Structures are given as structure tokens and as C-alpha cells.
Amino acid sequence: xLHASIAxxxxxxxxxxxxxxxxxxxxxxxxxxxxxxxxxHISSRSHIAARSSTAAAAASSSPPEPPAAPDVALLPRxxxxxxxxxxxxxxxxxxxxxxxxAAAASSVDSDAGRSSSSDDDSSGGGGxxxxxxxxxxxxxxxxxxxNQRGEVLLAQRPEGKMRQxxxxxxxxxxxxxxxxxxxxxxxxxEELGITVAPAALRPLAFASNPSSAARWAxxxxxxxxxxxxxxxxxxxxxxxxxxLQWLGPDELELERLPMPxxxxxxxxxxxxxxxxxxxxxxxGAAAAQQPGQAAAAxxAAAAxxxxxxxx
Ligand SMILES: Nc1nc2c([nH]c(=O)n2[C@H]2C[C@H](O)[C@@H](COP(=O)(O)OP(=O)(O)OP(=O)(O)O)O2)c(=O)[nH]1
Numbered sequence: 001x002l003h004a005s006i007a008x009x010x011x012x013x014x015x016x017x018x019x020x021x022x023x024x025x026x027x028x029x030x031x032x033x034x035x036x037x038x039x040x041h042i043s044s045r046s047h048i049a050a051r052s053s054t055a056a057a058a059a060s061s062s063p064p065e066p067p068a069a070p071d072v073a074l075l076p077r078x079x080x081x082x083x084x085x086x087x088x089x090x091x092x093x094x095x096x097x098x099x100x101x102a103a104a105a106s107s108v109d110s111d112a113g114r115s116s117s118s119d120d121d122s123s124g125g126g127g128x129x130x131x132x133x134x135x136x137x138x139x140x141x142x143x144x145x146x147n148q149r150g151e152v153l154l155a156q157r158p159e160g161k162m163r164q165x166x167x168x169x170x171x172x173x174x175x176x177x178x179x180x181x182x183x184x185x186x187x188x189x190e191e192l193g194i195t196v197a198p199a200a201l202r203p204l205a206f207a208s209n210p211s212s213a214a215r216w217a218x219x220x221x222x223x224x225x226x227x228x229x230x231x232x233x234x235x236x237x238x239x240x241x242x243x244l245q246w247l248g249p250d251e252l253e254l255e256r257l258p259m260p261x262x263x264x265x266x267x268x269x270x271x272x273x274x275x276x277x278x279x280x281x282x283x284g285a286a287a288a289q290q291p292g293q294a295a296a297a298x299x300a301a302a303a304x305x306x307x308x309x310x311x
Pocket of ligand 1: 013140142143161162163167168169170171172173174187222260261262264
């Protein structure tokens with residue numbers, strides 16, 4: 001089952017998703033807490049430790065009391081020992097193995113309450129998910145780059161990558177410690193050779209779907225925030241040898257290009273954003289032609305920019 005949810009740019013929770021990394025999967029709320037928040041947990045833990053040692057010192061003079069129950073819900077779980085390597089999927093291709101390694105490098109234990117990144121088709125864990133275990137979330141960030149003609153850029157996945165040949169919104173997985181915006185700015189530089197300021201990325205929507213491979217579907221879930229971007233430095237080019245194409249809203253909806261699973265459900269939302277972008281730009285240009293209407297033109301353009309999901 002695939003579905004996408006629109007997260008208009010102006011909604012604070014959309015920004016919260018991208019910056020704080022908070023989501024719900026398998027009935028569990030997961031928090032990717034900022035360092036400050038972890039500091040709070042650590043200090044509350046130290047407090048508990050201090051309380052325990054005070055209690056130990058007092059034990060010689062008074063009968064031991066049961067330790068005060070900490071608010072365990074607020075404490076990060078201790079990291080679990082590394083799990084045994086899961087069974088590999090049948091006959092992995094070199095590309096799959098490569099993706100798996102990259103995924104493992106950016107993976108953190110989801111049981112520690114943090115994000116987990118692992119490629120949906122390439123990570124192991126076959127069979128049934130252990131009852132009560134967390135589903136791993138593959139967090140991928142992507143960009144709808146919109147040019148002045150109101151077209152969006154699609155890139156073809158290069159040879160050697162999983163799902164090679166499919167057309168996607170440029171982007172990729174987060175590296176450890178990166179915010180969504182930082183990861184996306186890095187990916188856009190690596191893949192397209194363009195420089196994007198993280199502040200120029202505006203949340204538009206997100207895709208959320210289980211692994212497309214049925215056997216992994218109960219283990220992995222792909223979550224992909226999509227940002228719009230209208231300002232960058234440099235001319236986009238396929239740094240990894242990938243083909244690029246700019247598409248208008250109608251082409252985007254009608255061409256039915258082969259795409260990876262999380263891209264399809266986003267197409268209507270992106271097409272809508274392109275149309276808004278174009279009509280906003282046209283309104284601005286028309287107003288500019290009226291004598292003495294330069295301010296109105298600027299206002300119309302600014303209003304179009306501020307519209308949720310517009311860029
Ligand atoms: N970038 C991108 N990935 C998508 C889209 N739709 C979709 O299902 N995906 C999936 C395909 C992949 O399984 C995953 C992206 O992983 P990736 O392998 O491209 O990530 P990466 O750039 O970090 O690659 P690597 O360094 O691990 O080789 O997200 C999309 O529109 N854009």
C-alpha cells in the first residue's frame with residue numbers, strides 16, 4: 001500500500017518532522033531528540049544515580065528502601081548489543097550489497113528510540129518480525145527543484161544503484177548526525193553539483209510506505225520528506241552520470257515515468273505546486289506591466305512564495 005500525505009509548508013508539524021525527526025511507527029512514538037533534550041535525560045539519569053548512592057550510604061543506618069522508580073518513559077533505552085547479522089536476501093547483486101553497506105553505516109538502533117536507516121530491499125531480517133520489535137524506518141530526503149519555467153527536475157538512478165534506471169526526485173539517505181535539510185543539501189551537491197542553502201528548502205509533502213518487497217514489508221518502512229527548492233547556485237548536471245530532465249505539471253502527471261515507490265504518490269502534490277508557482281509568477285509579471293504597479297507585483301510574487309507548498 002502506498003500513500004502520501006500533504007504537509008503544507010506553513011504547518012509547524014511539517015517542520016517538526018524534518019528537524020526533530022519525530023514519527024510514529026508500529027504503534028510506537030519515536031523521538032529523535034536534539035542534543036539538549038538528551039542532556040536533560042542524562043542529567044535526570046545522573047540524578048537517579050546520585051539518589052541511589054545517597055540511599056546506599058544511608059543503608060548502613062536504616063533498612064534499605066526500594067529505589068524510587070525513575071520516569072523510564074523519558075529515558076533513552078541503553079543500546080542493545082549488536083544483533084546477529086540477518087539472513088541476506090536471495091542472490092544480492094553487488095549494487096544491493098553496496099546499498100546495504102551504506103545503509104548500515106547510517107544505521108542506529110531503533111530500539112534506542114532513534115531513527116534507523118537501512119535500505120528496504122537490501123537489509124536482512126527475513127521471516128516474521130519478532131513480536132513487539134520495532135519496525136525500522138528508512139528516512140530518505142528528496143527535493144523538487146523548480147526552475148523559472150515552473151518545471152521540476154527528475155534524475156534517473158544511475159547504473160550500479162538499486163533500482164537503476166528509475167526516475168526520482170534527487171536526494172538520498174541521511175548520514176549520522178545530519179538534519180534532513182543538511183542531508184539534502186549534501187545530496188544535491190554530490191548528485192547534481194549545485195549548492196543549496198538548507199534554509200532554501202521548504203517542506204512540501206512526504207511519502208510513507210512499507211518496503212515494496214513483500215517479505216520485508218513488516219520490517220522496514222520508508223519515510224521520505226519532500227522539499228521544494230527554487231534557489232540554488234550552479235547548473236544541475238548528472239555528477240554520477242545520471243540523466244536529468246525538467247518536466248512541467250502536465251508531463252509529470254501524464255508521462256508515467258518508471259519511478260521508485262515513494263515518488264509516485266507525490267506526483268499530484270508536486271504538479272499542484274508547479275501550477276501554483278507558475279500562476280504566482282504570471283500574476284507578478286502582469287502586475288509589473290501596469291504603470292506604478294511594481295510594488296503590487298512584488299507583493300503578488302511574495303504572496304505566491306508564502307503560499308503553503310509554493311516555491
Ligand atoms: N532520492 C529518492 N529516493 C527515492 C525516491 N522514491 C523512492 O522510493 N526512493 C527510495 C529509493 C531508495 O530505496 C531510497 C533512496 O536511497 P539511495 O540509495 O538513493 O540513497 P543514497 O543517495 O544515500 O545512496 P547510497 O549513497 O546509499 O548509494 O529511497 C525518490 O523520489 N527520490
